[in-house]
Amino acid sequence: AQSVTQLGSHVSVSEGALVLLRCNYSSSVPPYLFWYVQYPNQGLQLLLKYTSAATLVKGINGFEAEFKKSETSFHLTKPSAHMSDAAEYFCAVSDQPPGTYKYIFGTGTRLKVLA
Amino acid sequence: NAGVTQTPKFQVLKTGQSMTLQCAQDMNHNSMYWYRQDPGMGLRLIYYSASEGTTDKGEVPNGYNVSRLNKREFSLRLESAAPSQTSVYFCASRRQGESSDTQYFGPGTRLTVL
Numbered sequence: 001a002q003s004v005t006q007l008g009s010h011v012s013v014s015e016g017a018l019v020l021l022r023c024n025y026s027s028s029v030p031p032y033l034f035w036y037v038q039y040p041n042q043g044l045q046l047l048l049k050y051t052s053a054a055t056l057v058k059g060i061n062g063f064e065a066e067f068k069k070s071e072t073s074f075h076l077t078k079p080s081a082h083m084s085d086a087a088e089y090f091c092a093v094s095d096q097p098p099g100t101y102k103y104i105f106g107t108g109t110r111l112k113v114l115a
Numbered sequence: 116n117a118g119v120t121q122t123p124k125f126q127v128l129k130t131g132q133s134m135t136l137q138c139a140q141d142m143n144h145n146s147m148y149w150y151r152q153d154p155g156m157g158l159r160l161i162y163y164s165a166s167e168g169t170t171d172k173g174e175v176p177n178g179y180n181v182s183r184l185n186k187r188e189f190s191l192r193l194e195s196a197a198p199s200q201t202s203v204y205f206c207a208s209r210r211q212g213e214s215s216d217t218q219y220f221g222p223g224t225r226l227t228v229l
Contacts, residue, residue: 009155034217043119043205043220044158090157102173103148103218105157 002027002093006106014114019063019078021109023091026072033074034092034103035065044090050074061085086113117141119221121206127227128196136191136224138206146209147189148218149173149181151202158205164189196228 007022025031032051036044048059055067061084065076074091091106122137140147145166150158150173160173164183178200180192189208193200203225207218 036220041223043222044207045220046217049217102160102163103158105150105159107155107157 002031002104004091004093004104004106006089006091006109008109009107010110010112012112012114013081015083016080019076019081019085019111021076021089021091021111023065023074023076023106024072025074025091025093027093032094033065033067034094035059035063035074035076036090036092037061038088038090038108040087047076047089081111081113083113083115086111119206119208119219121204121221121224123224124222125225127229128193129229130197132196133192133194134196134226135193136204136206136226137188138190138221139188140206140208140219141187142208142210142219143186144208144210144219145186147183148207148209149179149189149191150205150207151175151200152205152223153202161191161204193226196226198228200226201228202226 003026005024034049035047037047038044047063048057050057050067058064063078088108088110090108092103094103119140148163149161152158159175162181164170167186170181182190203223205223206221209218
């Protein structure tokens with residue numbers, strides 16, 4: 001069975017500081033991995049995804065994530081936080097074709113950016 | 116191109132009342148999903164429809180029913196609402212055949228059951 005663990009339900013960083021949001025997964029098959037962002041009172045928006053191509057994935061808004069199979073991790077980073085990055089971030093895992101494409105979501109990390 | 120739309124945006128029910136949450140997508144996607152979001156629990160899959168005419172249970176299906184009316188529309192019904200169903204409900208869709216799957220989410224329905 002697949003699962004996702006996000007370490008830290010709340011993370012605070014200063015504006016301009018490095019953002020690091022942690023995600024570890026468990027999967028018996030090669031996974032697809034995703035990071036989604038949710039701004040207040042909105043739906044989820046895809047930030048980036050890993051689909052077994054390059055292990056370093058670049059997404060929107062300056063975010064990137066690196067797939068590390070040996071560590072079963074897919075941590076999200078951004079070199080310099082901006083006030084507009086304050087949101088909740090979700091990591092998700094999915095099986096590859098011909099699977100059912102059901103997503104398993106982590107419990108989320110709320111990012112606070114301090115001025 | 117509106118993407119995924121959901122109605123209503125907000126709803127308050129009394130225990131035992133019924134209602135249907137509507138979802139539609141205009142991206143010609145085959146697969147559609149219903150999730151609920153509760154604080155500290157992330158998103159949990161209620162039901163999904165891999166294609167028109169098929170539906171399957173997800174992680175938390177009890178108390179819900181779904182209908183895949185056509186390729187565009189996927190509704191979620193609460194027959195007898197309970198306070199435990201107070202949540203934010205998200206609909207999502209995905210196009211089959213992409214090299215990698217990406218789910219596109221609607222804006223959500225905030226449901227309160229008193």
